Each structure stands twice: as C-alpha cells, then as structure tokens.
Amino acid sequence: MPGVRRVNRGPSAAAENRAALIAAAREVFASDGYEAPLTSITRVARVGQGSLYRHFPDRISLALAVFEDGVRELEALAAEPGATLDAMLALMTEQMIASTAFVDMVSVSPADPRILRLGDHVAGLLDGLLAEARRAGRIRADLTAGDLMLAVGMVAGILSKKPAADRREAAELAWKLLRGGIGA
Amino acid sequence: MPGVRRVNRGPSAAAENRAALIAAAREVFASDGYEAPLTSITRVARVGQGSLYRHFPDRISLALAVFEDGVRELEALAAEPGATLDAMLALMTEQMIASTAFVDMVSVSPADPRILRLGDHVAGLLDGLLAEARRAGRIRADLTAGDLMLAVGMVAGILSKKPAADRREAAELAWKLLRGGIGA
DNA sequence: CAATAACCGGACGTAACTGTCCGGTTATTG
DNA sequence: CAATAACCGGACAGTTACGTCCGGTTATTG
Numbered sequence: 001m002p003g004v005r006r007v008n009r010g011p012s013a014a015a016e017n018r019a020a021l022i023a024a025a026r027e028v029f030a031s032d033g034y035e036a037p038l039t040s041i042t043r044v045a046r047v048g049q050g051s052l053y054r055h056f057p058d059r060i061s062l063a064l065a066v067f068e069d070g071v072r073e074l075e076a077l078a079a080e081p082g083a084t085l086d087a088m089l090a091l092m093t094e095q096m097i098a099s100t101a102f103v104d105m106v107s108v109s110p111a112d113p114r115i116l117r118l119g120d121h122v123a124g125l126l127d128g129l130l131a132e133a134r135r136a137g138r139i140r141a142d143l144t145a146g147d148l149m150l151a152v153g154m155v156a157g158i159l160s161k162k163p164a165a166d167r168r169e170a171a172e173l174a175w176k177l178l179r180g181g182i183g184a
Numbered sequence: 185m186p187g188v189r190r191v192n193r194g195p196s197a198a199a200e201n202r203a204a205l206i207a208a209a210r211e212v213f214a215s216d217g218y219e220a221p222l223t224s225i226t227r228v229a230r231v232g233q234g235s236l237y238r239h240f241p242d243r244i245s246l247a248l249a250v251f252e253d254g255v256r257e258l259e260a261l262a263a264e265p266g267a268t269l270d271a272m273l274a275l276m277t278e279q280m281i282a283s284t285a286f287v288d289m290v291s292v293s294p295a296d297p298r299i300l301r302l303g304d305h306v307a308g309l310l311d312g313l314l315a316e317a318r319r320a321g322r323i324r325a326d327l328t329a330g331d332l333m334l335a336v337g338m339v340a341g342i343l344s345k346k347p348a349a350d351r352r353e354a355a356e357l358a359w360k361l362l363r364g365g366i367g368a
Numbered sequence: 369c370a371a372t373a374a375c376c377g378g379a380c381g382t383a384a385c386t387g388t389c390c391g392g393t394t395a396t397t398g
Numbered sequence: 399c400a401a402t403a404a405c406c407g408g409a410c411a412g413t414t415a416c417g418t419c420c421g422g423t424t425a426t427t428g
Contacts, residue, residue, distance in 0.1 A: 014374085014375065014376090017375090017376080037414080037415060037416090038415080038416075038417095039414095039415070039416085042377090042378095047376085047377080048376060048377030048378055049377075049378065049379095049416090049417075049418090050375085050376060050377060050378075050417095050418085050419085050420095051375080051376060051377075052417095053416090053417060053418080054375080054376085057417095058417095107345045110345070138367070139366055139367060140364070140365075140366060140367070143366055146357075147357070147361060147366070148366070150342065150354070150357055150358060151361055151366055153341075153342055153345070154338040154339070154341060154342055154358060154361075154362075155338070156341075157337075157338060157340075157341020157342055157344075157345065158334065158337055158338055158341055160341075161291045161294070161337070161341065173330075173331070173334055174334060174338060177331060177334065177335055177338075177362060177365075178338075178361060178362065178365065178366055179365055179366055179367040180324070180365045180367060181324075181361075181362065181363055181364045181366075181367075182323055182324060182327055182331070182332070182335055182362055182363055182365075183322070183323060183324070183363040183364060183365075198404085198405065198406090201405090201406080221384075221385060221386085222386075222387090223384095223385070223386085226407095226408095231406085231407080232406060232407030232408055233386090233387080233388090233407075233408065233409090234387095234388085234389085234390095234405085234406060234407060234408075235405080235406060235407075236387095237386090237387060237388080238405080238406085241387095242387095
C-alpha cells in the first residue's frame with residue numbers, strides 16, 4: 001500500500017506548486033522549527049522532492065520566499081507617515097511570537113550574503129525611526145542603531161528558545177527589563 | 185595505512201580514559217559547539233567509541249561532567265563572605281565567553297530532569313545574592329529572581345550566537361543596555 | 369492528432385552520526 | 399603461571415536527511 005500517490009499535474013502546476021511549497025514551509029518552519037527536514041515540507045505541500053529543489057535550490061531560498069510577506073509588512077509600517085519606533089518593535093515582536101524561523105535562519109547561516117542583505121535592510125527600517133524616537137524623548141538620546149539591533153537580538157534570542165505558548169509573556173517581560181533597566 | 189592505531193591499555197586505563205574524554209569534550213564543545221559529533225571527541229581523547237558510551241551513556245551525561253568544574257566555581261563564589269550579585273553575574277559571563285556549551289545544552293534539552301535540576305541550582309545561587317544587592321541599592325528593588333534569570337538568558341542568547349572573538353564586547357554592551365535600560 | 373518541450377514525483381545514491389557488539393588486551397587472583 | 403574478570407577499540411548496522419536523476423505526465427504547437 002503505497003499511501004496516497006500524488007498525481008503529476010504537469011507543467012501548468014508550476015506556479016501552484018511553488019505557492020504550495022511556500023505555504024507549507026511557513027507552516028512547518030513555525031511548528032517544527034527552521035531546521036525541519038525539507039522532506040516534511042514536500043509532504044505537507046503534496047509535491048515531489050524534485051519540485052522543491054527545482055523551485056528552491058536550498059533551504060535559504062525557500063525561507064527567504066517565506067519571509068517576503070513579513071518583510072513587506074515591516075516596510076509598509078515604516079512607510080506610514082506617523083510610524084514610530086515603538087510600533088516597529090511591536091510588529092517585529094509579533095512576528096517573532098508567531099514564528100522564530102527568521103531569527104533561527106539568521107543564527108544558523110549568519111554569513112550568507114542574502115541573509116546579510118536582508119538583515120541590513122531590516123536594520124535600516126529601525127534606523128530610520130531612531131531619530132524620531134529620540135526627538136520624541138521615548139528612548140535614551142545616546143542609543144545607537146547598533147544598540148537597538150542588539151536589543152532586538154536579545155529579545156529574539158529569548159523567544160527562539162521558548163515554546164510558542166510562552167512567547168508573548170516572555171517578550172513583554174524582556175522588553176520591560178530592556179526599557180527600564182535592571183540597575184537601581 | 186590505518187593511521188595511528190590506538191593501543192588497548194586494559195582496565196587500568198578506565199579512570200584516565202574517563203578524564204581524557206571529559207577534557208576532550210570540553211575542548212570540542214568549546215570549539216565546535218555543543219552539538220559536535222561525539223565521534224570527534226573520541227578522536228581527540230584517543231579513545232574508542234565503546235569507552236565513550238560505557239562511561240557516558242549519552243551526550244548530556246558527558247556534558248554535565250564537563251560543566252562540573254564551572255558549577256563548582258560558581259558555588260565557591262556564592263559561598264564567599266563578601267560575595268555580590270555583580271561578581272556572580274560577572275563570573276557567569278566569563279564562563280559563557282569561554283564556552284557557550286552550557287547554554288546551548290539547556291536550549292537543546294530544556295526538559296531533561298538533570299538539566300532542570302542544574303538550572304534550578306544555578307538560579308538558586310543568583311537568588312541567594314539578590315537580597316544583598318537590593319539592600320545595597322545596586323539593582324531595582326522590584327526585580328524578582330525570575331527577572332534576573334531572564335536577563336541572564338538574554339545575555340546568554342546573544343553570546344551563544346557570536347564567535348568567541350566577539351563575545352566579550354557583546355557581553356559588555358548587552359549588560360550595559362540591561363543595566364541602564366533603553367528608555368528615556 | 370502526432371511530436372515535442374516543460375515539468376512532475378519519488379526512488380535512489382551519498383553522507384554524517386549514533387549506539388551496539390564483539391574479538392582482543394590487560395590486570396588480578398589463587 | 400594459568401584462568402578469569404574487567405575493560406578496550408573500532409567495525410558495523412541502523413537512522414535520517416540531502417540532493418540528483420529519470421521515467422512518466424501534461425500542455426502546446428503546427
């Protein structure tokens with residue numbers, strides 16, 4: 001009993017297969033983590049291994065496709081007229097609560113040029129809101145963009161180690177500590 | 185050419201083999217990370233696979249043996265009369281700069297009872313110094329032991345993602361942010 | 369309605385680790 | 399100085415994932 005044998009739907013299925021792979025990867029990355037076997041993604045997408053590797057030569061290509069939507073959300077927020085640093089950090093935090101795959105990808109392949117570029121891009125979005133936040137007096141005046149990225153990294157590090165159910169609470173506590181400081 | 189063929193030194197080598205495995209594991213965990221192949225540890229220790237699994241049935245047993253020394257350092261510091269919370273955090277940070285294997289073990293196997301016990305033990309050492317630090321006014325009065333553990337976890341998360349060369353600088357920055365807070 | 373080109377699925381070869389098993393070596397005991 | 403018990407090393411079997419390859423299916427074209 002060979003289980004459900006997938007049918008070859010021919011060349012016209014190319015775009016659908018690609019979309020199914022991205023959707024499946026988003027799901028599997030979120031539930032089983034960024035390092036989940038690629039085979040399990042083809043199973044969920046109901047697509048052969050060949051199609052996976054044809055559309056996405058490696059894990060990073062697939063992951064980048066998965067994250068495109070999230071990055072677009074961040075860009076859209078940054079482009080809004082009244083955008084604040086707080087709102088941007090909140091959105092990033094929400095995304096990390098939903099899935100830590102992005103963060104895990106960065107820590108697994110920190111040197112990949114595509115990831116470096118994307119990281120710089122995201123850092124730029126934060127940086128663009130930094131001056132505003134300083135002006136408004138909502139963050140320390142001496143805080144640099146690098147400080148801010150490290151702070152985000154600290155929250156990300158905590159979230160990527162917690163089960164999804166505990167992440168919101170942990171994120172709130174982490175930001176509370178970071179905002180107020182632990183010193184007297 | 186079968187390379188250097190190890191010699192079977194018989195039962196009298198048991199203790200030496202055990203010690204060699206611990207030393208090799210400390211080295212390999214520090215340089216290749218906590219998830220390094222156990223085989224590479226037997227190579228460095230110049231010991232057969234059989235001896236590894238005889239002495240340490242699994243990775244965690246071996247790792248716990250490796251970390252015993254570090255834990256004793258922490259205990260010794262906590263037992264000193266003039267011990268401060270700052271000194272304890274500094275020592276933990278130094279240990280994490282030298283190797284993030286402990287932290288990585290915790291994040292790989294958070295549910296293992298031996299690790300839970302050890303984590304509680306370490307948390308206890310911090311907790312014991314909390315009252316003193318509060319009294320001395322060096323930390324916020326409303327800071328709980330849980331807050332403190334999360335703060336340590338945040339620093340640990342950063343360090344475990346950085347190459348050894350960058351860790352000291354990152355740790356200093358992370359503690360600076362945590363101490364002072366990023367808010368205005 | 370062939371012939372062809374594009375694409376599909378999954379079997380398969382390869383590689384990396386884990387953990388076991390056993391023939392062989394060494395110390396001990398009487 | 400045997401006989402034996404304890405322990406050693408590494409070969410090996412089992413598992414899991416990756417990435418390729420190819421026979422087969424579908425749409426297109428003339």
